[in-house]
Amino acid sequence: MPKLLPALLLLTLSCASFASERALRFSINDSWAMPMVRIEDGKAVEGILVDLQQRMAAKVGRKAEMLVMPRMRVQHALDSGDIDVRCYVSPNWVDSGHYRYIWSLPFMTQRDVLVGVTPEKFKPEQLLNQRLGTVLGFTYQRLEPLFNSGQIQRENARTQDQVLLKLSARRYRYAISNELSLHWFNRHQAPGQKLHIISEVAAEPVACIVRDAPDVPTMALLRALVQMKQAGEFDEILARYR
Known part of the structure; x- marks a missing residue:
């Protein structure tokens, strides 16, 4: 029995150390919609990001603490080191504050698409004097010259889901959505009410920063x-969400 004491003590100390390690803090942008994340009472309860994180x-060997916050607060949390991991992000979306973080490999591509209520095919540059549904605070690099010149006007909603709901209600004729959110939205629409992809606006590889x-x-x-990517x-x- 005396010979077992050192091993038992080591095991006890290891367990205590594991238990005392705090949860990892992941940021969740409250502008995202399903299938990226579903937020209830200020908490992320399901979605691609919840499963991934x-x-x-x-x-x-840690727990995940998911901090739901507005996009601008996410940027402040990056600057101050108040989050440990931010996933589903592109270098083009981060203004500053990422110098304390290391980028992971990209794990998927986000495709932003121009969406309409009827089947059409044209490029966004062909729009003229139209209001375009967009997410508040999101940057659409390809479209910025069109917004700045007044050729098209942004109509912001707080979340991606709200953008699509307003489009479906004919509040405007066209909107920008990421492809995953559009497919999820259309899953819950009657055949005659589905929204249509008009053209691709951008394709951004997305990753995590740690x-x-x-x-x-x-x-x-x-x-x-890396192992998750290699293992599929x-x-x-x-x-699960397609």
Whole structure:
């Protein structure tokens, strides 16, 4: 029995250390809609990001704390180091504050599309004197010259889902949506009410950024993301919501 005491003590200390490790803080942008995330009472309860981030945390032996916040507050949290991981982000979407973070490999591509209520095919540059449904605070690089010149006007809604709901209600004729959110929205529409892709506006590889600090298992998280990509776990998560 005395010989077992050191091993038992080590095991006890290891368990105590694991239990005391805080949860990893993941940011959730409250402008996202399903299938990216569903938010109820200020909490992220399901969606691609919830599944992805819970799995990432589990792979490094931590719990995931998902902090739902407005887009501008996400940027402030990056600047101040108040979040450990931000997923589903492109370098083109981050203004500053990412110098403390390390980028993961891209795990998927977000496609932004021009959407309408009737089947048509044309490029967004062909729009003239139209109001275009957009998400408040989102940047659409290809369209910025059109907005700045007054050729088209932004009509902002707080979330991507609200943009599509307003389009479906004919509040305007055209809107911008990411392809995943559009497909999810159309799943719940009658055949004659489905919205239509007119053309692709942009395709952005998206990744995670992980805070590089002693209290974050940065390299372990980045390795876990590589392993998930190689094992097809990203595709498995996406398939649940297609």
